[in-house]
């Protein structure tokens with residue numbers, strides 16, 4: 685009886701310390717020079733944040749932003765912006781980028797339904813969508829980051845012909861996504877793979893692993909990948 689009580693106290697203390705750490709990360713995130721939240725209005729001016737005219741890649745639902753972080757190091761002549769709802773997830777890569785002097789990466793805390801209020805038409809040169817939550821139930825489909833509502837917004841902020849890269853482990857979500865993508869008249873598919881990491885046709889920069897990617901690959905899942913653009917005029 686006493687040991688159950690002790691275990692409950694320990695669990696409670698653990699959750700309190702997790703909550704404190706989250707709060708601290710959120711506070712620090714807001715002080716970092718490379719971090720923004722939805723109050724900041726930078727629409728049309730992201731290149732001035734980076735201080736150059738280099739192309740901008742957005743990683744949507746970036747979580748801990750390993751992909752953007754890896755690509756920012758591989759391609760110093762491009763700019764990367766990780767975007768996520770959760771500040772505390774972006775805290776570590778933001779801190780590490782500052783400590784490592786990596787200036788071509790930034791972070792933006794935002795609900796993606798308002799992305800078009802934060803980027804001008806065509807301001808993004810490239811987009812990555814990495815392992816979005818599947819929201820498997822039909823009634824949850826409005827939350828899927830690859831449904832038509834979200835895609836219409838991405839289509840607004842990416843330049844015509846700019847590539848959108850998408851990867852997921854989830855077969856049902858991938859199928860749903862492809863069915864959604866093909867509805868666009870002006871869509872142009874570039875590459876498709878049902879096993880990204882075993883596919884020699886796909887370049888290594890597409891294989892930088894995110895947290896979820898490592899997790900799902902560890903469980904034996906194959907990673908599905910597609911790249912496409914909207915060739916609107």
Ligand SMILES: C[S@@+](CC[C@H](N)C(=O)[O-])C[C@H]1O[C@@H](n2cnc3c(N)ncnc32)[C@H](O)[C@@H]1O
Pocket residue numbers: 744745746747748749767768769770773794795796797814815816817829894895896897
């Ligand atoms: C399954 S995680 C994947 C994280 C990361 N891309 C990876 O591969 O490790 C999905 C991420 O999308 C973010 N997210 C979900 N819906 C979002 C939305 N509407 N706007 C912004 N971020 C969102 C979540 O906060 C979460 O960090």
